Amino acid sequence: MGVVGRIVRITGPLVVADNMRGIQMYEMVEVGSDRLIGEVTRIQGDKAFIQVYESTSGLRPGEPVYGTGYPLSVELGPGLLTQIYDGIQRPLSKIIEASKSVFVKRGIKVHPLPRDKKWVFKPNTELKPGDKVSGGDVLGIVPETSLIEHKIMVPPNLHGTLVELAPEGEYTIEEPIAVVEAGGKKIEIKMYQRWPARKPRPFKVKLEPTEPLITGMRILDTLFPMAKGGTGAIPGGFGTGKTVTLHSLAQWSAARVVIYIGCGERGNEMTEVLLRFPKYEDPWTGKPLMERTILIANTSNMPVAAREASIYVGVTMAEYYRDMGYDVLLVADSTSRWAEALREIAGRLEEMPAEEGYPSYLASRLAEFYERAGRAITIGRPERVGSVTLVGAVSPPGGDFTEPVTSHTKRFIRVFWALDTALAYSRHYPAINWILSYSAYSDLVAYWWHEHVDPQWKEYRDEAMRILYREDELKEIVKLVGPESLSEHDKLVLEAARIIKEGFLKQNAFDPIDAFTPPEKQFKLLKMMLDFYHEARRLVDRGVPVRSIRSHVDREITELIKAKFTVPNDQLEKLDEIYERLISKLHELRGVSG
Amino acid sequence: MTETQYWLGVREYETIREVKGPLLIVEGVSGVSYDEIVEVELASGEKRRGRVLDVGAGIAVVQVFEGTTGITRVGTKVRFLGRPLEIPVSEDMLGRVFNGLGEPIDGGPPIVAEEKRDVNGEPLNPAARDYPEDFIQTGVSAIDGMNTLVRGQKLPLFSGSGLPHNMLAAQIARQATVPGEEAEFAVVFAAIGIKYDDALFFKKFFEETGAINKVAMFVNLADEPAMIRLVTPRVALTLAEYLAYERDMHVLVILTDMTNYCEALREISAAREEVPGRQGYPGYMYSDLATIYERAGRVKGKKGSITQMPILTMPNDDITHPIPDLTGYITEGQVVLDRGLYNRGIYPPINVLMSLSRLMKEGIGPGKTREDHAGVSNQLYAAYSRAQELRSLATIVGEESLSETDRKYLRYAEAFEKRFLSQGFYENRDIDTTLDIGWEVLSILPESELTNIKDEHIKKYHPKYKRGGTG
Ligand SMILES: Nc1ncnc2c1ncn2[C@@H]1O[C@H](COP(=O)(O)OP(=O)(O)O)[C@@H](O)[C@H]1O
């Protein structure tokens, strides 16, 4: 093995060791006689500064530090899905077995992927010995879960000649399934590979994200859409709905693989996903959600350094499934805790702090992370297109969006879902502020909506936005002079905005029908609301006061507002009935005035 | 160098290089481990305790819990005890009073340990947790109806100085039950830097209600050393974990006042000259607080549970101050007390709009509380928040210029505060009563305004239909 040094200092999660000549930056090391896992974050002479991923309590100067010779890496292969890992890819359920404790003990070594499980491997029949193969080429497939066919690929950076490909059969990941000759050496290929977590995996070309990632959340899909391969942030003070939104994304999104990183957040939130997802169905396939999900949990009370690592471990897994040609969604709750971990380690390293104590490289780390998103043509044959969509929660202190993590993140993302404490206090959920939020993809994804849902999508969407903006202005006026001073047309705008907010934007993540709205229903609801507005405006033109309209169709409007949770997603014709009732009642007012 | 090795693991030095705030810098040490516990013996013979915060080649930084006043560089002995801070735990600790380090101060017999445990605890494995979902009836409408507490939750009270948080916490501790279950809560109470009066209030209260035999009190008063406050909540939670996970008890932990804890944390950080985060609090305060608050919950295969109710006073009533802010980011909601309501004579002065119970949804509904609970709660919220907007509008444009419906909202808000929110210190409302009062105040609004409630529930529970006998 590699370098063996000696601890000279311990302060919190940071350990300094000397005699470390030959150690590499970011090399994994084992610290102390308990062999705690750590990573080298700075080298100075023959001293190494090590962030330790487990509690350092009880360590003493003089204890040994062992180099491992390789950087912090992720094990990639069948068996990732359905797992829950800690920040450095140790399966938490295996830790329970190994430690026989409900607490996370130190120094536990467990394999990330099951070693004894046999997988059914089907070789790629296009390939035969003597063929040239290179990184990304599919050697065969393994049904990993009922949802995901795992492609066993030649590791990136390997080019050579196929010598042998295993026949169809059951193999463990330790058994070689192919032999490739490269550079005069015969290399055995197994069903898993290791990849350094901090290094992006290669791809051929990045493509423009044009397809929406449908989430079933109305305000997202219709007003501020995410695209497959896009990047987004969801900042908000505590209790504004970051976690619920990310859970909903993980649950309902039209992604093929979902990676959920609980980074420095609550234990119970991970437990909730763990207990719920195996029972819930993927809305797109009807299979248990867990079969497309990987969880990474480094909760707030777990060692802080592993929080920093968890983000990289997760995104490496995401790229790996992208390489197979899947659309992957990664959500990270919360990137602020990751940034704080950076800050804590930087502080212990006595680095010069920039804003609010964060290290000066905060922005570049955030940029590097979000840069790993994208829709791409992958390396290898057959040609595949996959995507990694990245969405990070941001937890600004005091809900103040001008703080460093929020403001830097904004530079690197294209979709901004701004949560609003005032909306959350009034229980308007999701508390996404429609004035502050934006999506750079709304024009790009319009094609998809026009083709698959309705050619008028963009028109209606833009009009809804205009009404909401106008309402915002009008509310300021009302605050100064009261509602009576508004023109009748403006009063109708307020009423239209009320209907859109109550009946469309508000969405209860815990209601069985309301939680997920398919695109067709989203469009239909919005169209009904705006068409009603148009009809009502005609009446106002003819002198009918808004007050009379409201009192005349009060019940019908309430019915329309409730349609989001009363009309099941597969009975959209019921929406037409509601609309018919509303409009015919409204038309009774035609003769009233003129 | 003077080094006396008593027995394995214990080393003694008289080589203090510097005394700095609550810290001692000891040099010439060897074999000292990070986080180990230290005994400091002054020239007078007085003994104090401390903990290793930083250890480098030959040098250890020791934090002295009782403070360094009177400690001299020469003549003070520093003993490294070779183990982390541990306390003995036992069921017999219920009914007893301890100091902030877990030593009995009630004149009773010493604790016969069933086990000794490291007060720092260990992180619960998220895969070993069980999701909290058993409804706790506190008898307080604003909590049960709108911010439901469940067993295993951590739900703090965010208060301000002079507000009745102690009363409310005491009322909850007295009234908390899980409907349909016999077992009562054992209470672990940690006083962290609070005034003598406040500690006495709780002690008397527990005695008067006869609950004292199910209560263990850990007391660090305002005039006692601040550094001990960093340990007190951990000592309390160590006992709570033992009772919950080894003795199958349902434990309610009250920690008051966490603001004092955070002040102590800031003090030690300043003494170490660390780069401060916001308002001088250390950048790691979030992680540090999490190692306290996350010691709540339920665990698979264990019968017991830990429900935490930390209390904190928000400096200047400011909820964005780092102490409530970081707490709110960790706890599963918050119950916020409001000076405005208090000044208007409303008890409990709970600001429901700012309050939240994140675990409510799993604890309510048919079989747990009532089928209409979620809808009623959402509607109470939506209507009250609308009413608050209208209230401020009415002060500008006058109530007359509001529509009739809007004026009904104003009446609703009055009734909500007087009927639903307000209740007596001894008034214990069951959940049906709470929800029925909710309906009563909601019925002030036109039925078409009840957009959050299912029609079938309106037909069944709305007073209009109930009275009509159609329900
Ligand atoms: N879409 C939603 N539907 C219903 N309730 C919601 C929704 N979003 C948030 N909430 C409520 O808000 C609470 C806080 O949300 P959460 O996502 O945990 O906040 P954060 O992660 O921002 O602190 C939840 O427990 C839930 O009660």
Ligand SMILES: [Mg+2]
């Ligand atoms: Mg959250």
